[in-house]
């Protein structure tokens with residue numbers, strides 16, 4: 001396993017009175033794909049959103065424990081800088097209602113890139129990396145909402161890549177997509193792991209098997225098992241993991 | 251269930267006839283009113299009327315000052331009420347951490363909207379006319395208070411319709427709060443701001459009671475800044491003065507016709523802007 005880029009120690013999280021994460025400890029490896037699986041409501045999204053502090057937007061959330069990004073406590077660092085380095089792709093494609101170009105340029109502009117030429121280059125590279133350049137290169141000025149769902153999701157990935165993050169968090173990025181778009185995104189994710197650490201929530205066991213290097217199984221806010229994907233699926237150590245991956249519940 | 255088995259069936263034709271009658275009467279009244287005012291007013295409408303000031307010496311009635319005053323007061327009011335109302339709405343929906351405080355302010359705004367305008371006039375007179383003198387500025391500030399709830403509520407409603415996913419997307423890229431609001435939230439609630447503006451302009455054009463107290467009756471044509479510090483009548487106030495105090499019914503009806511055309515124009519504008527935003531949202 002590669003060097004961990006994110007280290008989580010004893011993470012507890014509450015929404016008001018109800019606890020959603022219980023003493024989670026995990027190390028996210030660099031340049032690898034980590035899949036998060038588990039039944040609905042077990043805290044996968046909550047965990048993912050803790051890593052780039054998107055939970056800060058919810059007033060009732062209380063967090064205990066430690067999350068280190070490259071050795072730094074994420075709760076002590078500048079949140080905007082943190083989110084620049086840890087990008088997020090959401091379950092439902094959420095392009096801004098502006099042009100394709102402006103969507104991708106949004107991040108770089110946010111962080112101070114003004115030069116037209118630099119922006120052009122960043123936008124093209126991000127769109128190429130997200131495997132959507134050929135489909136949109138002739139209509140960069142068109143509204144992003146005119147794209148198909150699968151294209152919108154790849155655009156959102158491009159938008160996240162344009163700020164040159166280290167880590168990419170993806171919350172069920174293909175659950176709203178058709179099979180062809182899904183397999184394009186899977187290929188894309190596989191090609192991205194050369195440069196990024198990727199954490200991906202998925203409900204699809206096949207998908208976890210196809211793309212991920214490590215898999216983490218959550219249940220009721222607890223991390224039950226974490227290990228190399230092939231091993232976890234073929235020889236689960238915990239009975240509950242076995243029940244889940246063989247489809248006995250969830 | 252089949253309608254034919256309903257025992258209330260015999261009432262249906264009666265209800266239909268009654269509602270048809272009501273609708274017809276409403277349409278008739280509206281058309282009569284519009285027609286009457288235009289018939290009475292348009293013959294008196296002339297280039298001379300709208301391009302000159304009134305003069306006792308040459309016994310001339312001219313409404314240029316009133317037109318200018320109306321324009322000035324509308325612009326000034328919007329200039330103040332827009333940033334205030336939009337700012338308040340943004341604060342309440344995007345920043346306010348205390349739901350209770352936000353709720354209290356929203357409730358106050360709601361109550362403010364229901365107060366008769368003559369009370370605004372009374373308060374405006376005490377607050378603004380007594381300090382700034384009876385002037386267009388005092389009138390405009392009174393109108394600002396009157397229209398604040400309109401702008402605020404419309405903007406707020408619009409802010410609430412901006413999908414949370416836009417905000418998350420922008421925050422997720424490392425944008426700060428103000429940047430998210432400026433680049434993603436506000437551009438998508440333009441519709442509410444524009445709607446509020448149109449409603450406010452309609453209200454400003456139609457307001458007389460509050461302005462009688464605060465802005466006065468003068469019919470002098472001034473430039474913008476002089477006008478703000480001088481008393482002046484708007485079209486509606488001038489209408490009142492000409493009809494009630496000077497018996498100049500020709501001028502009064504001419505003004506009425508202008509106001510009505512403006513009201514129709516504002517209605518049209520509202521419809522057009524709604525269409526425009528509908529199309530924009532669909533694309």
Ligand SMILES: Nc1ncnc2c1ncn2[C@@H]1O[C@H](COP(=O)(O)OP(=O)(O)OP(=O)(O)O)[C@@H](O)[C@H]1O
Pocket residue numbers: 015020038039040041042043044045046047058
């Ligand atoms: N904003 C919130 N306020 C209160 N409770 C929440 C909130 N978001 C999630 N929860 C609760 O926290 C728990 C974990 O939710 P989470 O969304 O992380 O689950 P998940 O594993 O992502 O589920 P799914 O597979 O359905 O997406 C659930 O019990 C949920 O009801």
Ligand SMILES: [Mg+2]
Pocket residue numbers: 044045046171
């Ligand atoms: Mg989820």
